[in-house]
Amino acid sequence: MQKNHPQKSSPESNEKTKRNRKTFMRRIIKNKQLLIRRIFLICYDMLAVFAASIVALLIRFDLHIMTIPGQYLDEVWRTLPYMMVATFLIFWILRLYSSLWSYAGALEMMYVVSACILDTISVAAIILIRNWGDMYPVPRSFYILYGLFLFLFVMGCRYSYRALRVFRNMRNDGVHCRNVLVIGAGDAGNQLIKEINNSQYVKKKVVGVIDDDRNKIGSYIHGAKVVGDRSDILEKVEELHVHEIIIAMPSATQKQIKGILDICKETGCTLQRLPGIYQLVNGEVSVSKLKDVDVNDLLGRDPVCVNLQSIMDYVSGKVIMVTGGGGSIGSELCRQIAAHKPKQLIIVDIYENTTYDVQNELKVRFPELNLVVLIASVRNTNRMNWIFEHYRPEIIYHAAAHKHVPLMEESPNEAIKNNVLGTWKIVQAADRYGVKKFVMISTDKAVNPTNIMGASKRICEMIIQTYNRRSKTDFVAVRFGNVLGSNGSVIPLFKKQIERGGPVTVTHPDIVRYFMTIPEAVSLVLQAGTYARGGEIFVLDMGEPVKILDLAKNLILLSGHKPDEDIRIVFTGLRPGEKLYEEMLMDEEGLQDTENNLIHIGKPIELDEDKFMQQLEELKEYVVTEPEDIREYVKKIVPTYHPELAGENQTDE
DSSP, rough: OOOOOOOOOOHHHHHHHHHHHHHHHHHHHHHHHHHHHHHHHHHHHHHHHHHHHHHHHHTTTOOOHHHHSSHHHHHHHHHEEEEEEEHHHHHHHHHTTTSSSSGOOOHEEEHHHHHHHHHHHHHHHHHHHHTTTTTSSSSSHHHHHHHHHHHHHHHHHHHHHHHHHHHHHHHGGGGOOEEEEEOOHHHHHHHHHHHHHOOOOOEEEEEEEESSOOGGTOOOOOTTTEEEEEGGGHHHHHHTTTEEEEEEOTTHHHHHHHHHHHTTTTOOOOEEEEOOHHHTTTOOOOGGEEEEEEEGGSSOOOOOOHHHHHHHHHHHTTTEEEEESSHHHHHHHHHHHHHHHEEEEEEEESOHHHHHHHHHHHHHTTTTTOOEEEOTTTTTTHHHHHHHHHOOOOOOOOOOOOOHHHHHHHOOHHHIIIIIIIHHHHHHHHTTTTOOOEEEEOOGGSSSSOOOOHHHHHHHHHHHHHHHHHHHEEEEEEEEEEEOOOOOOOOHHHHHHHHTTTEEEETTTOOEEOOOEEEHHHHHHHHHHHOOOOOOOEEEEEOSSSEEHHHHHHHHHHHHBBBBBBBBBEOOOOOOTTTTTTSSOTTTEEEEOOOOOEEEEEOOOOOOHHHHHHHHHHHHHHHHTTOSSSSHHHHHHHOOOOOGTTTTSSSSS
């Protein structure tokens, strides 16, 4: 007979057993601590019932115990067990033994008030039922006094730990605290100060509050005094030895934020702010939600607002293709489109690394999304035809393009091949396969271009307008300025330079640009699709242009440094093809309003379509020969293209 030998346990199983044992012990200890805490509270509440009863009688008889009639004391003593049972049941039902009193707020206080009122009513009922027929077994004032003192005793116990905790944090951490000045004495500021005071992990101390409401000055919020309005910021920072400023104004406009930041950036303090009003609405206002103030906040322009429902109706249930889906604009387009439940989302890009990252992100965020990711070049006619034939997209967002101005100046033929010929081929495919709408991403550099990238984009706009007149497809273009945070954007470059200790490089002291964020750009593109009737060039009202030198100085200040003292600013000269300013409209274009007052339509410029198509065919044949004079040929197609004017300020001053 075969014997059963005991199996030897492996090291892995032993380790797992140890972990399970430790977990079990921790759970027991935790449950034991919870049990001890609850037992303590129950015992305390029973003593509170007894104490409240005696104190109520003492108060009724002017604190002279000898004057209290014996029948009143006897009645309280006989009823006491019933009172304790009733109190225990009411307190248990209202969760007074399961709340975390170290974080108790208004809701917990309401529970305590409700419990004491119900307990007082139940005690009165018990006494009157026990003495049926006797209307005054105890003095009438006993019930009110009993409820009042019970409330005081219960509240005193449960909130005393919280007060001791705050005091301990102030005593132990006071030396190491960073002095904080909070701007905003509203609901957000109130919650923020409260959390800073109560948290044992936050090494901050609110030494003052700033608010423009003069009626609030001199008042206190959780021990922090409202010391003045924004005009007092510089003075109070020095007077109160402030290390950090937190802007708690989640509903403020960008213009208001910019005005405050223009003052705060001169203090040398670390700046943080609450991200947005939705955080307040969702109850998420906390120290953990603070973010560093970004240079975006200094642009002084409110974000573009779009009709999300119209975008939803437009995108939902459609087969949508995004070319250049791995890029800055293209990837954000994919994210927002995926959130609006398309029938199918097709991402086309020639660069596999960034596209792979977007694919993985969308799979995690939108597991139900019907996602197709294809590596392909828009310059490959056969590949494009196969994609269109196989997937039949209904809406196309064309974001595939070479966009870096200096690089394209060194390789002008590639700018034409990719931007112009690539756009032309995908436009032809869209027309051939009956795409409903085609939205192309353009740029302000297409207006009176001084570089080959801008000129190539202007030709793309002309292709869009020409084919719109000849096709059932609605072809439109969306034109906007520089995008903050995109690949090649000036902001990431400045941040890297500051991290290295400088210098920060600016091409020219007078150079200005229009700016927008990536979400704004994508919102505009999506909204343009809903407005599109064919042939339009949509233009964003981007507010006032921003001086790049000011942008660099502000970013240095927000990083806690002083320009030209801690971090040098060096002027390197304008890059090839670069001009001092950008324009959003050509002289011939007018503006037509849309439902969104920040989105306008540029009037299409009339052109000889037959001549243009002939020039396009000739350009196609010519560029593949790698000519040295491609710019001269492009000037024939785009009369407003003047490379010789790069770097010159053409505005009338």
